[in-house]
Amino acid sequence: MRSVLLIGVVLAVAVAAGAAVAVGAEQAGEDTLPQTAFTAEDLKKYDGRDPELPILISLKGIVYDVTAGKRFYGPGASYNALVGKDSTRAVGLWSLDEKDLTDDISDFTEEQLAGLNEVIETVYKAKYPVVGRFVKTHDEL
C-alpha cells in the first residue's frame, strides 16, 4: 500500500514537472514578446552614449538590442542616428535624414513595406535579441 502511494506521488510530481516544462517552452516561444514597454522618451538613453546601457532600436513596434552591432550603431558610427528611437521609416527608406527618423510608415507602398519587412527579417530578427516593444504611453500596457 505504501509503495502504491509512493508511485502515485512520484507520478504526480512527474506530471507537474512535465507541465511546468511545457509552460516554460511555450513562454519562451519565438512569438512571445518580452513585456518590457519602451516609450520614445524611455528609448532616448539607449543610443550608445552610456557604455553601461545596451543600444536599442525599435522597428515596427519591436525593440531590438543591437549592442552586438556597436560598430554600426555606437557613438560616431554610421548608423548611430537610427538608435535610441523607433526609426522604422529610415530603415525602410535606407535614409539617415533627420525627417525620416520616425515610426511613421503610413504612406509606405506595398513595395516599401515588403523591403522593410525583409530588412527586419534578415538583419534584425536574425542577428539581435528582442527586448521589448515600443508604446506611445505606458498606459497602453
Ligand code: HEM
Ligand atoms: C553609401 C551608402 C552606404 C554604404 C556603402 C553602406 C554599406 C553597408 C555595408 C557594407 C553594410 C554591411 C556591414 C557588415 O555586415 O559588416 C551595411 C549594413 C547596414 N546598412 Fe548600410 N550602407 C550605406 C548606406 C546606408 C543607409 C543610408 C542606411 C540607412 C538606414 C543604411 C543602413 C544599414 C543597416 C541598417 C545595416 C545593417 C547593420 C546591422 O547589421 O545591424 N546603410 N551597410
